[in-house]
Amino acid sequence: MTASARPGWMEKPRPITQAGKALALATVVLLVCVPFLVIVSTSLASTDEVIANGGWVLWPTEPTLDAYRDILDGGIVTHALGVSAGVTIVGTLLSLACTVTLAYALSRPGVLGGRPVLLLILFTFLFPPGMIPSFLLVKELGLLDSYASLVLPVLVNVFNLVVLRGFFQGIPEELYEAARLDGAGDWRVLWSVVLPLSKAALAVVGLFYAVAYWNSWFYASLYLESDHWPLQQVLRTYVVAGSGLTDATTGEATITAPQTVQMAVLVIATVPILLVYPFLQKYFTKGVLTGAIKS
Template sequence: MSTQVRPGWLEKPKPVTQVAKVLALLVVVALVCVPFLVILSTSLASQREVVANGGWVLWPGEPTLQAYRDIFDGGIVTHALGVSAGVTVVGTLLSLACTVTLAYSLSRPGVLGGKPVLLLILFTFLFPPGMIPNFLLVKELGLLDSYASLILPVLINVFNLVVLRGFFQSIPEELFEAAKLDGASDLRVLWSIVLPLSKAALAVVGLFYAVAYWNSWFYASLFMESDHWPLQQVLRTYVVAGVGLTDTTTGEASVNAPQTIQMAVLVIATVPILLVYPFLQKYFTKGVLTGAIKS
């Protein structure tokens, strides 16, 4: 009588293997957390500590919020933070609305002109427009130095569109037929059937859009004056150029070491995404796994 051999992944791991996994996990956690801890500690350190430690502080002996006070008192970062938040919220909602409606239209069989439109969209994915055509188009439309120039050129991402279209096509056709028999319009089907079944995919695509808008700085450098820059462009200017802050009311330069200002702005730019992600993690994980299985 033959005995069935259990697969290797079902066997209980050996103590040496468990220890190796724990050590590997600790190394990965350290590689992720230590840089962020250094950034946060440097932003909270005093000028004397930063200079004494060569520009970086692992744990501040004299924690201070002076760098953050200088940032918010100056008004530049505060305004940039509002610009980034507004562009991210409005841009994400508009992008989701346009992507969902277009993906739903292209996912339905028999749509007039659906295949040529899809090929045209995929062509833009393979051959994206360059910097000069983008600038000339935005200039001709009169959108220079307007917040619309940060949203309209990237309103629909082709990858997100293809992901949603594939997800909509995976919904059983019997649901659409039943809704049509009940007299539901296409808009009603989209709102009452498709969207409730696509929460996980919408969460993934929405997170992709939000992160892209929040981290965007390139279009701001092309189309926007410095008075209307979003946070990431301000951060890039401070970190790359190493400039300090100037108080908009007194005109006096910041007394803090430039490194503390740079790290404080970096913390402010990073924390919002870290706060939003835990609320979408469940849908994000489900959406990624569902897309992987259905593809």
């Protein structure tokens, strides 16, 4: 255990204050963790045990993967999982590419129209176009029921753009000069000087995009037919709204899925976030974001 780094001038804390703090912190940690524990445990329990216990289980007596086997057996959830993964990967790559190029161009002095373009983009922050016009636009562009409708309308995020632009601007001008003296063009400078120096910022922005694509369900409910839905929208329909899971082959609605299966879907939708979270977390501590938020 690491020692406490209390400076010499600070009073020794009173035991009651210490206890109060510990209690508050434990409450915070439990409030976040217990709901996750409940869904994971319930998804691993047998249906009988869940029913006997009234709908949930805090610790399964005989853990089983039956619920996961059920939903990963090629049905609607398996398909939705594939859609979510595909949209997340392709969307993140496209978004990163467009955000990096735009942020880089706007971070260099003297690009034609740089200032007006920046103002144009920042204005969209103040005045978003609105749900109905955006919906009609996607419709008029013929993007209804295509996966592109989940990516193109949210391709570049202004916050992410500002974060990257700020980061690029923080790269010392001498490095640009040196690269230019070596005869590198702007494209080369971006690829072999700027990007390698910006790994932390790229990771944060990339993970932000990935999390946003993975968590997105509203656009899918607006634009896609139900057989193309990603996981979050499936989750919304079958777990939050409580409709019966539809059999993918016959199209017939079965009775409401058992609690264990519902919780398994919930877990599968959460796990990728939990997996990338430590990486995100690692970069927060490096202060990439706090620096950007201040600017």
